[in-house]
Amino acid sequence: MTTRLLAAILIVCTVAFAGDWEFDRIVGAIESQYGAKRTHIPFMGLANLAVKVVHPAGASGFKLAVFEDLKSSRQDRIELDRFMNRISGGGLQQIVRVHSRRNGESTYIFMGDAGKSTKMLIATFERNEATVVEVKVNMDTLLKMIDKPEHAGRSFNGKEDW
Amino acid sequence: MKNAIIMWAAVLMPLAAQEIRLPANLEKLAAKAEESVDVTLSGSMLRLAAKFISDKDADAANVRKLIAGLDGIYVRSFSFAREGEYNMADVDAIRAQVQPPSWSKIVGVTSKRTGDDVDVYFKIAAGDKLGGIVVIAAEPRELTFVSIAGTIDPDQLVELSGEFHIPRIQVNGKSRGRRGPR
Numbered sequence: 656m657t658t659r660l661l662a663a664i665l666i667v668c669t670v671a672f673a674g675d676w677e678f679d680r681i682v683g684a685i686e687s688q689y690g691a692k693r694t695h696i697p698f699m700g701l702a703n704l705a706v707k708v709v710h711p712a713g714a715s716g717f718k719l720a721v722f723e724d725l726k727s728s729r730q731d732r733i734e735l736d737r738f739m740n741r742i743s744g745g746g747l748q749q750i751v752r753v754h755s756r757r758n759g760e761s762t763y764i765f766m767g768d769a770g771k772s773t774k775m776l777i778a779t780f781e782r783n784e785a786t787v788v789e790v791k792v793n794m795d796t797l798l799k800m801i802d803k804p805e806h807a808g809r810s811f812n813g814k815e816d817w
Numbered sequence: 818m819k820n821a822i823i824m825w826a827a828v829l830m831p832l833a834a835q836e837i838r839l840p841a842n843l844e845k846l847a848a849k850a851e852e853s854v855d856v857t858l859s860g861s862m863l864r865l866a867a868k869f870i871s872d873k874d875a876d877a878a879n880v881r882k883l884i885a886g887l888d889g890i891y892v893r894s895f896s897f898a899r900e901g902e903y904n905m906a907d908v909d910a911i912r913a914q915v916q917p918p919s920w921s922k923i924v925g926v927t928s929k930r931t932g933d934d935v936d937v938y939f940k941i942a943a944g945d946k947l948g949g950i951v952v953i954a955a956e957p958r959e960l961t962f963v964s965i966a967g968t969i970d971p972d973q974l975v976e977l978s979g980e981f982h983i984p985r986i987q988v989n990g991k992s993r994g995r996r997g998p999r
Contacts, residue, residue, distance in 0.1 A: 732848065748862050752855040754847065766862060773869050794869030795877060 677747050677767070678776060678789040682720045684742040685778075685785055689725040696721065713796025715772055722785040732761065735780060739763050747776055773797070839893060839962065840910040846895050846960070849902050856892035860967070863887050879976050886946075887967035894961040900932075901957075908955050911962060912936070915951050932957040946970055 682693060699719060707716050732754050743749055743765055751764035758781075765776040769791050776789045847853040858866075863884050872878040895903070915922075915938040924937035934955040942948030947970075952963040 748859065750856065750858055750862060752857075753853070754850075755852045757851050766865070768865055768868075771869075773866070794866060795874070 677743075677745055677765075677774075678718045678720075678787065680745075681742055681776065681778065682787055684738075685720075685722060685787065688738060689722065689785070691722045691725050691785075693720040694723055710793075713793035713800075714790050715793065716791045718787075718789040720787045722787075723783065725780075725783050725785060735761055739778065747774070838914065840907050843893070843903075843907050843911075843960075843962075846903055846907075849897065850895035851898045852894075852896040854892065854894040856890070858890040860888045863889070879973055883969065883973045886969060887965065889964075889966045891964045891966070892962070895959065897958045897960075899958070903955075903960050905955070908953060908960070911951075911953060915940075919948075920951070942968055 686692060696719065703717060706714050736752070739749070739752075743763075747765035747767040749763060750766050751762070753760075753762040755761070761780045763778045765778075767774045767776075772791045773794050774789060774791050776787065778788075779786045847855075867881050867884040870877050870881045870884070872881055897903070920938045920940050922936055923939050924935070926933065926935045928934075934953075936953045938951040938953075940948035940950070946968050948968060950963070950965040950969065952961070954961040
């Protein structure tokens, strides 16, 4: 009985923490696949703290990784899809995939449960660059932004509070 | 065991029946397309989204109710650099899946001037509800499919008209929704 209880607690804990590993796992996979290290962005911790306090547009925290000079100079769409399918999963589900041959850009949007809020992870690949952003966002506020996207700009500029 | 299999088959068959399958040729169009968009909101994802929508605001509460009945929302869109990059036979393969008696075509717009061809299909479900909506928009350089699977209450759709970019719906000549026409 105790073993079963411990196993159940372990499973619950694993599921709860799995979501937090997604960003690091995806960033790590990009680093090893493309032989690139994420670019250091100064004051990122400070910006994250500000977001956690102010909650602009319903966001309650974010993580950002920017990669430059990816070794694979030209992305193959199918290969990139396979790569993203392989490294995603767990607590995040892919909801949007956009490929543009016009500007050589591919975008993937993932969504997952993050306790009291929703987690969104956006990965964008350009010819030699990639960006991964993870945002914890309030779904109500997100819906309001979808309804009135013009207000989002004002909110980000601090002229309007959601 | 046999009974369990029959029971599971009975549960899963209606779900499978709602699924609109894209022909393999259409999936290959993504390679030709200048831009391709794939939106997949599965039932579990919609339920997750609904969980975080507050029911304090009337519109948000309506969205929550509407989402609760859905099994998935799927969008596939392809933009091409030139005309004639896709075959109409592939589009017809989808149209063949949304035929009566299960489905009814409620809107069909064909423009000779622009070459646009837009069809909207409703799946009739029990109790005056919709069992799904399919939109097929074939333009000379753009092809879009939208499939909304699940139970949809038309009254809730009308209530939400004019909100969340849902077009304003006229009922008995009167515009529904809270704000002026958009």
